[in-house]
Amino acid sequence: MGHPGFSYIGLIFLMMLTIPNLIWTRHQPQGYDSHNENKILLVFERVGQVCVTCTALVFSDFNIHGWSVWSVWLFAAAFLMVMYEGWWIRYFRSEKSLADFYSSFWGVPVAGATLPIVAFFLLGVYGKVIWLMISVVILGIGHIGIHLQHRQEIITQQ
Template sequence: MNFGFSFVGLIFLIMLFVPNVLWSRFPPEGYGELSKNENKFLLILERIGEVLVTCLALFTGIKFGWSLILAVAFILMILYEVYWLRYFTGNHTLNDMYSSFLDVPLPGATLPVLSALLLGIYANNIFLVISALILAIGHIGIHYNHKKEL
């Protein structure tokens, strides 16, 4: 396990953050009400996972090299970008946000979390893997609860 700046991690995080910044300008109607009921424990796990995954993806020293695991991680992130394109070109509704994409349930949460998990496996970094699992519990859990409330 290496530590140092990672351009692979930076690319991954740019792919993650750009749509989220855009989303903050175009949230679906009713999201504010929906988010008021979020489980506080899941929210804490989500925030911890976000910080840890961000830091570890940037500073794990992940080097680019051909790997099926890395390829799948980036394919998942490309699918995440396509999911957001669908959202931004649609009506910006809660149903647009929480509907499945290519049979992936809750793609806005599932795709980036799976990608982060694969990035940790590729980097052979147990801390990034654990961080991605923490993020998965919080982020997917919150999205699942939102979907149930709809």
């Protein structure tokens, strides 16, 4: 279920998620418009964001407690977060078009949404904290759904 306590690993993951997004606010893609986003997906995204943020920080189970077979899940989650940072670097070096923002990375579709969702889910598996896994599924439905909606709009306009 989870042991209450501060998670420095959760904080690191959240910082890896938040810092590029803050930079993005000044480098949004040309033509970006969030006004037509599906309201149901938006509710899932917002509720999921709050739940994931809180859950990632308040369970000490995500911290390193020695090495075991379960550490593979932490390594996988960390690798996906590093891939996420790589996706951001590629985006910031690009022309910053909508196609760049909703692009795939190393075969992962809509990587800007998919990589952190899967990473946080694997962090939940590593910590054996069902609350994070549930929160990530809620966030993923909204966040990945919105990104897929935008990507489909781009494809339709071409």
